[in-house]
Amino acid sequence: MSDQSTTDRAEAAFAVDDDAERCPYCGRPFATEHLHALHLGEEHADALTEDEAERYAAADDLESDELFKFHIKVLAVLTLISFVFLYSYTFVWT
Numbered sequence: 060m061s062d063q064s065t066t067d068r069a070e071a072a073f074a075v076d077d078d079a080e081r082c083p084y085c086g087r088p089f090a091t092e093h094l095h096a097l098h099l100g101e102e103h104a105d106a107l108t109e110d111e112a113e114r115y116a117a118a119d120d121l122e123s124d125e126l127f128k129f130h131i132k133v134l135a136v137l138t139l140i141s142f143v144f145l146y147s148y149t150f151v152w153t
Contacts, residue, residue, distance in 0.1 A: 093118050 079088040080095045084103045089095040092114075099107060100115030107115065 093121070097122065 076088075079090065080092060081088050082095065082098060082103070084099075084106060087098065089098060096111070096114040096118035099111050100119060104115075
């Protein structure tokens with residue numbers, strides 16, 4: 060395999076639209092405004108404007124809410140699996 064074909068595949072995998080929103084500080088492109096706001100708050104917190112800081116706070120709150128919902132769903136699935144095993148052990152195998 061040649062180095063040129065590896066380079067071509069790597070560039071194709073990271074191709075970004077020209078109209079993608081880019082970080083004003085490092086130039087990194089982002090697919091959504093939500094990801095852009097999170098990047099600004101995490102990587103460039105000391106250079107944020109007031110508007111960017113507000114967008115980061117809103118995006119961080121949304122991210123926290125989504126993570127909490129995910130944890131609740133995982134807990135529910137684990138509880139269900141535990142009850143199924145307990146039921147099958149208690150009533151089926153004994």
